[in-house]
Amino acid sequence: MTKNEIAGVLEGIGVLLELKGENPFKVRAYLAGARALETLEEEVGTVIAEDRLQAIPGIGEALAKKITELHATGRLGFHEKLKASIAPGLVEMLEIPGLGAKKIKALHAKLGISAVAELARACAEGRVAALDGFGEKSQEKILAGIRNRAAYARRHRWWEAFAVAEPILQGLRALPQVRCAEHAGSLRRGLETVGDLDFLVAAEAWAPIVEWFITRPEVREVTAKGETKASVRYAGGLQADLRIVPPAQFAFALHHFTGSKDHNVQMRQRALARGLSLSEWGLVPAEGEGTAKEKAAAQRKSRSAKLEHIRSETDLFAALGLHYIPPELREGLGEIEAAEKGELPRLVEAADIRGVFHNHTTASDGRNTLAEMVAAAQGHGWEYLGIADHSKASFQANGLDEARLRRQIAEIAALNQSGRFTTQVLTGVECDILPDGRLDLDEAVLRELDYVVVSVHSAFTQSEAEMTARIIRAIEHPCATMLGHPTGRLLLKREGYPVNVAKVIDAAVANRVAIELNAHPQRLDLDWRHWRRAAERGLCCVINPDAHDTAGLEHVRAGINAARKGWLTAEHVLNTRGLAGVRDYLRKR
């Protein structure tokens, strides 16, 4: 079993234990173990062989044993027994908003419900409302939740979520009562997909803001409305939470609601180690004794004392002995340790980008002409624009053969010489990697180009070994400059083809081939989780929009998000170099 498959089993165990009513900390231990495996930056087989599993934080004796068994046999008796003891319908019921393990257990114990369909029937017959702890409203909410389950569970690509969120944020900022407003959550962290939107507002008068938020025309449903918080659902199922705090608490709340959860847990533990308690309310001396309620009261009392020193997230991090951690890095993946040592990278920014390489025109399947694309690139202030239309094997995309490509090279040379644009056009191609790893165009024509992007567009069903060997063969071609969308994934739509990314990265480093961070919001491929380690190993990144029209050039912004999440600096990214630097790089390869 691969590490992600093993992580999936551990997560499944966690969920099942929760439904059994097990100790919540045990549940958390399994989920944490799954997460630790997912973020492991090496092969799990290596770690097992070298007996280092228990050195991974969150994995102890029991989990190490189970992971080893799963890796060796692909099965785990403990998991299978557990699965057999719980109806699969109960797990599915967890997807219904408002239903957690305890309520599902009660429904199962008292009404014998073990599937979503049975639950719907019981609600319709009014049997759920009659249960202790349930009522009419719970019953209605469950029914609505069942109806909308698919839409509610859906995640949304960052780009689309941002497009919904931005006008609302601007609207909030324009309200007279609002001192300041920000996005929080995974949107602010630049995650590739977003579950819901979080808006955070600092204000003194709250009611008018809540009122404005829940009465937007895009709102389909108001799911919660309190003094400091409101939740709504927009068309398409995207949910948004608004939270309002007094201005003095904004920095704490912004940090808290930006997350991630793992980052917050680590920050709170760090605070506790310093005798402080961190929450969205503030940073106050930790109370040793007393109930949760008393502690909260004590916190509120002492709140004002500390708050005046902390006006921003920068102050908050500083109070815990840390440099400022950009939101994109707050995933609990070592950013706190790096911030403590002052070793956080200076992350690449959109303004660092001086040009892009992988773009299409009407010559293949683009929707804008060469001149239109160059004009748009110039509008972005870029020094160069690379054109990489499809090659002939991508017949469906009107790919270019050798003769058409040569005509395009001549056309680009003429355009550059005309002086019509200050942005220089570089000649490239997105050359198909054929199923056996050969390239789709003659080497002679490839040598006439400034660069060659090699990409897989066919035979996705090959085995991992075949696909990996195929891509590596292409990387080893003397004309290959960069590897396009390395896994071919389409977010929320299609898994990538199976490929051993670690081996591909090794081959790219060895052959001085750059790997693309395809910035198309649907791709963001290679995934940000690989980049930190890959860059340390010397891999050169190139952020490419894969634009098929002038608007597609904007997508670089999404690629920047992903690059930042991958701890990349401008030095790691080829297209932060100016035209001379890029020409130098391409010549020396």
Place this chain on the structure above:
DNA sequence: GCCGTTTTCGGCCCGACTGTTTTCAGTCG
């Protein structure tokens, strides 16, 4: 189940909102 410049046992992040209750449990983030 994990973990330890307080500890090998006894902790494990913390608060808001909802619905059902008359003081709180469950859920959520």
